[in-house]
Amino acid sequence: MKYKELITQMTLEEKASLMSGKDFWQTQDIKRLGINSMFLADGPHGIRRQEAAADQLGLNASIPATCYPTAATVANSWNADLGEKVGDFLGEEAIAQKVNVLLGPGINMKRNPLCGRNFEYFSEDPYHAGKMAASYIRGIQSHGVSACVKHFAVNNQEERRMSIDTIVDERTLREVYLTAFEIAVKEGKTKTIMSSYNRLNGDYTNENQHLMQEILRKEWNYDGVVVTDWGGSNDRIAGLLAGNELEMPTTDGQTDREIIEAIKSGKLEEKVLDESVDRLLDLIFSTNEVFEKAYKKEFDVEKHHRVAQKVAEESIVLLKNEDNLLPLKFGKKVAVVGDFAKDARYQGAGSSIVNPTILDHTMNCFEESGILSIGYERGFDRYGKKNVELINRACSLAEKADVVFLYIGLDEMTEAEGLDRKNMKIPDNQVDLLYALHKVNPNIVAILSCGSAVEMPWIDKVKGLLHGYLGGQAGARAILRVLSGDVNPSGKLAETYPLRYEETPSFQNFPGNEASVEYREALYIGYRYYDTADVDVLFPFGYGLSYTNFEYSDIHVDKDGVTFKLTNTGDIAGMEVAQLYVGCESSEIFRAKKELKGFDKIFINAGETKTVAIPFDDKTFRYFNVRTNKWEVEEAEYEIMIGASSADIRLEDTIFIEGTGASVPYDKEKLPSYYSGNANNISKEEFEILLEREVPVSTWDRTKPLGYTDTIEQCQYAKGLFGRLIYHSIVFAHWSLWKIGKRSTANLIMMSIYHMPFRGIARLTGGIVNMPMLDGILMMVNGQFFKGLRHVFKERRKKIKLANIN
Structure with missing residues (x-):
């Protein structure tokens, strides 16, 4: 030591x-x-x-x-x-x-x-x-x-x-x-x-x-x-x-x-x-x-803000650019529509909320961008329902413009710690606005602000689509620099966008039942599933457009890695993300069709060619063998793929790799879904064969008294009236707060109370309630109200007495 x-x-x-x-x-x-x-x-x-x-949950x-x-x-x-x-x-x-x-x-x-x-x-x-x-x-x-x-x-x-x-x-x-x-x-x-x-x-x-x-x-x-x-x-x-x-x-x-x-x-x-x-x-x-030691008590606020902007610029993803509408041509008149243009959605909610030093807003950055804005309309209520008046005013403005910048996305209460989203859609009132705008002006560029994948059944109604994700305090300015062409977009998606949520591999098993969640899809998450099962997606993993074009050529593979040439065939400088995927040609052990095993981002001037090298490492060919309980390498031919996305493979070659000689850990006949990759609806029986044990009962035992690890949510089944009253009070409080617009507080109730185990009452109150006092609370919940209440007061007196002695 x-x-x-x-x-x-x-x-x-x-x-x-x-x-x-x-x-x-x-x-x-x-x-x-x-x-x-x-x-x-x-x-x-x-x-x-x-x-x-201060509190952990961010109230201050x-x-x-x-x-x-x-x-x-x-x-x-x-x-x-x-x-x-x-x-x-x-x-x-x-x-x-x-x-x-x-x-x-x-x-x-x-x-x-x-x-x-x-x-x-x-x-x-x-x-x-x-x-x-x-x-x-x-x-x-x-x-x-x-x-x-x-x-x-x-x-x-x-x-x-x-x-x-x-x-x-x-x-x-x-x-x-x-x-x-x-x-x-x-x-x-x-x-x-x-x-x-x-x-x-x-x-x-x-x-x-x-x-x-x-x-x-x-x-x-x-x-x-x-x-x-x-x-x-x-x-x-x-x-x-x-x-x-x-x-x-x-x-x-x-x-x-x-x-x-x-x-x-x-x-x-x-x-x-x-x-x-x-x-x-x-x-x-x-x-x-x-x-x-001597240390700075302050930092350069402006410098850090500029870094935040640079990071946002390089992370923005251009998803659609019909008719090369972007970058915006000089002199085009732009109508700016959408609540997110005025009040940027730039971060998530929960324990990660940051109090920014500076905050850029779109409408304050137009002058320096060189884009000619003819006005702004809100278009929709961020947290409300369809508002015909807001839509009409937005359409009146859009009619006068050459191009519409439509700022849409998910609000702060939809993506939050402690809560999962209910669906993959953006709100209906935003979609209604989009369809109305399209009738008066088809030249729409949608700017999406959210931190995760969304469905886009409306995508044919926009000519341009820019996803800024959650770009931080300088994200609004960064987006305008991409729209204007001051920055050539180089971001690529780090997650797949399915056509519909129902097509995701974990759809059948998310968020699980009451007591457990079963990962029946096994290793087939994201592109591993879509590519292997040959399921069409909206946007594949690794996808993103640029204002220039890149050509891949001259692949060479050896035991150390892969090299190839990358040429910028367009008219402007840009950055390309080259991705290395590896697929095993053996069918003895089930695997995804391809897996990411390396990547590099390269800046290339117009007309320039660069040689790119992506090395192999200890993770390139390995798999985990459940029989030997260690990482092994299967002896086989491996396909080496270089792509601009998981679905856009530009170069291919093969290499033979000697294996470690481990025996095959599976009986192929008993795991047909995993060997085919069709892992979106695995039966309990097949999953148990993979697990090599029975899955536990996924529902709560409603016959037992509630204990330390049971949740406040389970009070709906409590034996005592007090417990059931607690449950219904929480549900009513959440419903009431949501209805009156106090969505943040409503979410806080769900995050910090509704799903919390009883032990959390002791663990998160800083000692105000200890475990012996919690025993009394559990008595009250489980039908022994007065006995439990006496126990709580008795243990509280003991706690106070002990504190005074110390």
Whole structure:
């Protein structure tokens, strides 16, 4: 141990105290030994530092910071160097605000387009997400502070995220859901990882020995700190045994006492605690060192804003450009329509909300763009229903214009932490507006603002389509620079856009039933499914247009990688994202038709040719063998494909790769759907063959009394009237707040109360309610109201008395 001598000077109580927070955002300190607190802050795309007494859910405004484009946006840049630059500037701002640990980036897979937090995640592909995450981590940690990769692992939905049990087979877990984390650990060398709320195959992730010990600690040799998601600790001793050092937020000493009692009773060896303390001390001392030196307390606000703009410009995706309507020709008169033009939608909602230092709005940026605007009309109510008057006024303006810029998208309440989207549509009142505008002026360029994929049955009504995603505080100006031609678009989609939500591979199993969610589609998520099952999509993974054209030629493949030539055959300079896909020609082991195994983004002047090299690495040909329980290589011919998207392969070659000789782990006859790739409606029986065990019952047991891990939502089945009243009160409060327009507060109720397990009452109240008091609340809910009420008051008096003694 690195700090063995210091640890020997600590009392058992002091060591235990370091294992949970001092308050909502700070870790505990031990002044007599020179151990200071750390400050942790949300910040996947901007620092959200709240004062120590502030709440986790964002009810209070944070200190102003640069709001960079979200991860879903930057992922579309396919530029790892750009990701490192974002991380670099995030790290600089973390230092300015004395933040030791920045809680990001988020790298969960986009298993389903309705996940409410997809705007915070990079990709549907683990290799792509891992490489982008590693670049962020390198940038953040170059300043001496720590990144915190989250949420480990298989947290791919928001509904019931604190209680849901994710049922996934081992191969899919390794290849799809853990690979990005593996890259973040091995290449990014993240100092901190946040465990997720959910269960994984029966065990909470922060208590899951297979995930935390066998894979993270032993296989990946991770020696950093694991912190719970806020309120995400269930059994504190089981978490420590799994190697989850830090529990956040504070429990006011409650779990400290549990640790002490476990050691005294022999349930927990003190050396396990010592090892956890040692890893945590290393993080505390290494991140606090930068603040002990001279450091900047301020950062260049204008410079950081310009960087945010540059990042947004490179991440914007041009999806349609009929008749080369874009870039806009000089002198064309433009009508600007849409509520998002006036009030930009530039970030998500929930714990990642940033209080921006500057905020660009479209209508304030027209003069410098050179685009001639003849006026603006709102066109639709952001949160309302169809408004004929707004539509008529927008159409009157559109009739006078050469081109209409129509700003549409999803509102702030639709994409939010704690909630999943109900569908893939943009609101009907926006579509009604679009159809009305098309009747008076067909030259429509739609500018889409949202953090995830949407259906587009209306796409034939627009000639141009630009997706800005959530472009941060400078996104509005960046979009205008692309529309005007000052910037040549180079973004490409990091997720597939299906024609209809019903065609997504996880449609039948999202967000799962009450107690669990079954990943029956296995490794066939995103383009892996669509390409293998030959399903048409609206826009494929890796797709994006440019104002110039690129020609691929002269492919050469050897054992080290692939080289080829890339020529800009157009009239202007541009950047192209070249993508390496690999497919195995053997049919012995089921696989996707192709998988991303490398990419590069290259700037090329008009008429110029460059030679591009994309190397192979340890992940190029591997698969996880569930018989040998390790990564293997199948001996076979492999197809090497270079494409402009997963569906636009420009160059192909093959290479023979010697295998590791492992036996085939599957009986092909028993897994027909997985071998065909038609994995969108797998039977329970076939899924169980893949799992090699029975799937657990997916519904709640309504006969048992409610316990610590049951949710407030389950109070609808409570034996006691008090419990059922709680449920109906919450449902009514949510409905009422939504009706009167208090949507943010309504969402907060669903996120922080409705889906919360009872244990969260103790874990998230900073010790105001402890576990013995919670026992009384559960008695009240389960039909023993007065006995439970007496128990609550009795335990509260004991708690107050203990606090006074201490």
